[in-house]
Amino acid sequence: MRLVVRRLGRVKLMLIITAISVVMAVILNLLISYIFNYQTPLTQSMLRAAIIPLIIAPVVSWYLLGLLLDLDKLEEEMNKLATYDDLTGLYNRRALFKSCHLLHRLTVRTKETYCVVIIDLDFFKKINDKYGHAAGDTVLKSFGAILKKVTRDCDIAGRLGGEEFCIYLSNTQQDQVGPIVERLNDEIQNNLPKCDGTQIHYTISLGVAENKPGLEMSFEDILNKADIALYAAKNSGRNRMVIYSDELGDK
Known part of the structure; x- marks a missing residue:
């Protein structure tokens, strides 16, 4: 009706x-x-x-x-x-996990490879401290728009919480993530948000994990590996991407 x-x-x-x-x-x-x-x-x-x-x-x-x-x-x-997250317009954490679980089960049946990317905005607290929380919200909103622009229709982008985001890249191998991250960084530099007429410069750190056919892992397992890779990127200087490897998991 x-x-x-x-x-x-x-x-x-x-x-x-x-x-x-x-x-x-x-x-x-x-x-x-x-x-x-x-x-x-x-x-x-x-x-x-x-x-x-x-x-x-x-x-x-x-x-x-x-x-x-x-x-x-x-x-x-x-x-x-x-x-949806009311600030960025991306999936919120609950909807992100729900959609990713559905796609994960689908890829298990179709035997496709996918990658999970966790993104953290570097030193975001310093942005809030220097420019104010309203400026921080502007940065998050700007980055959310960039994620929408860079990701494909078959991908999923969402906000995990705070300044942390996640992308589910369908039918993507880990060696194909690099060009996507390059474009992401280019979009950031070409679309820097402004606060009171001042451009706010920021960078991102990324952790990547790949799920290959035949691996009996849940989506949470892949997400955890991407999180380990993210911490490795942050601990090695930030503003970079790290792909998960077994060596990282052993540390």
């Missing part, structure tokens, strides 16, 4: 409901007149039957349709809040 209201619009649907109400009232009146043999002129009988629904139906339907549209809008907003 909500889909019908959304498609036809409030005014058009109100007119349709009113017309149906009038027709049904006229038919019902004629039927009653025929059954009980009321001797009323046809024109007068039809006019009398049409007056009441013609007055009541538009008022009632307009009000009820308005409530239905408000409910539909509220439900849509709640679904959006439950799915």
Whole structure:
């Protein structure tokens, strides 16, 4: 019903409901007149039957349709809040994990390789301390827009929390991640956010983990490996990408 209201619009649907109400009232009146043999002129009988629904139906339907549209809008907003991060417009943590789990199960069946990339904005606290939290939000919003631009439709990008983000790169091997990261860095440098007219420079550190066909690992396992690689990138100077290896896992 909500889909019908959304498609036809409030005014058009109100007119349709009113017309149906009038027709049904006229038919019902004629039927009653025929059954009980009321001797009323046809024109007068039809006019009398049409007056009441013609007055009541538009008022009632307009009000009820308005409530239905408000409910539909509220439900849509709640679904959006439950799915997307309100600052960056990316998937929030819950929706990110849900989508990644679904894709992980799909790749197990199709035997495709995918990569998980965890991204951390370097020294983000210093940005907040120097420029203020509003500037920090501007940086996060700008980076979220860049992630949307760089990732493909088949990929998933989301905010894990704070200044940490995650990308699920479908059908991608770890040696294919480098060009994506290069483009990501280029977009950052070409779209530096501004605070009070001052450009805010920032860099990112990235940890990458690959899931190959035949490996009996969960999405959490791959995410944990990407997290280990991220910490290696941060501990080795930041502003770089590190791909997970068994040597990192042994440390």
